[in-house]
Amino acid sequence: MLDTVKPSAEADINQRIADRVRELRAARGYTLDALAARCGVSRSMISMIERGAASPTAVVLDKLAAGLGVSLASLFGGEAEGAPAQPLARRRQQLKWRDPESGYTRRNLSPAGWPSPFQLVEVDFPPGARVAYETGGRESNMHQQVWVMSGRIDIVIGDELHALQQGDCLAMRLDRPLIFSNPASKAARYILAIGDASAN
Numbered sequence: 001m002l003d004t005v006k007p008s009a010e011a012d013i014n015q016r017i018a019d020r021v022r023e024l025r026a027a028r029g030y031t032l033d034a035l036a037a038r039c040g041v042s043r044s045m046i047s048m049i050e051r052g053a054a055s056p057t058a059v060v061l062d063k064l065a066a067g068l069g070v071s072l073a074s075l076f077g078g079e080a081e082g083a084p085a086q087p088l089a090r091r092r093q094q095l096k097w098r099d100p101e102s103g104y105t106r107r108n109l110s111p112a113g114w115p116s117p118f119q120l121v122e123v124d125f126p127p128g129a130r131v132a133y134e135t136g137g138r139e140s141n142m143h144q145q146v147w148v149m150s151g152r153i154d155i156v157i158g159d160e161l162h163a164l165q166q167g168d169c170l171a172m173r174l175d176r177p178l179i180f181s182n183p184a185s186k187a188a189r190y191i192l193a194i195g196d197a198s199a200n
Contacts, residue, residue, distance in 0.1 A: 102130060142196055149190055151166065156179040
């Protein structure tokens with residue numbers, strides 16, 4: 001059964017994304033126009049996201065992450081304001097987010113804000129869902145591994161198709177366009193391990 005995100009929780013997550021994008025953009029000294037030029041997302045959309053007035057799709061967030069030189073998972077924020085980062089994230093504390101376009105739900109498993117060379121994310125992927133990430137050649141050296149817990153996921157990296165079944169694990173570098181799809185009639189669940197080799 002797929003996890004659902006309640007409307008109030010969704011608003012909280014959108015605000016967290018808004019704060020994080022604004023914070024990362026300011027830290028890099030980018031204007032809205034500069035970030036728009038770097039990531040291919042319109043200035044008006046970035047402005048709406050930073051105000052928490054838009055529910056961005058996974059594809060839009062991936063473009064923003066690439067433009068900011070971070071992983072998509074890192075856009076969901078660090079520790080809660082005023083609270084120090086902790087090395088333990090209880091299940092109830094882990095942020096969930098639902099892509100409004102594909103319906104897939106991602107849960108950040110890793111402790112928020114904790115300094116680590118990698119992050120873990122759990123994804124519930126509905127039957128028939130498809131997400132195409134167009135970004136490639138990020139400035140940072142991002143790597144990702146996908147471990148399928150249940151169901152089936154097809155992943156296309158560049159022009160290579162990988163049909164993954166339960167228990168399969170695929171390692172990849174995020175340097176080419178990437179498509180995730182679920183061709184099956186049942187939902188799939190998988191774990192993403194995301195790391196930045198340039199941070200080592």
